[in-house]
Amino acid sequence: MNFKDKIGTFRVISSFTIRRKKEFYLIGELLDGNLIENSYVNIVLNSSLAVSARISSTENIEMANDPKIYQLLIIESSEDEMNNILFCLNVGSENVHITLTGAD
8 A cells, every 4th residue: 555645654552442532542652754633544454445534633641660752643533433443443563654645
């Protein structure tokens, strides 16, 4: 899969959702490039299919017993269906691409 407008690579450690807030979260670290709000995270499913979602905001987070600073990508979704799809993908221990464009 070719992402012509790729601006970064993000290593996901884990993901979770807060359904009441209609938000999905990816915890990890930026391996290269940039993280820009309103850019897109692209989760590759196979060589010709990826799920993209707009990054609403980012936060730096710290975890107990770990000196490293991680990033939290926040994806807001007005639709429960998109939140369910992202949650069911069980994203963790994998790299995702950050691009300037994607499908909402």
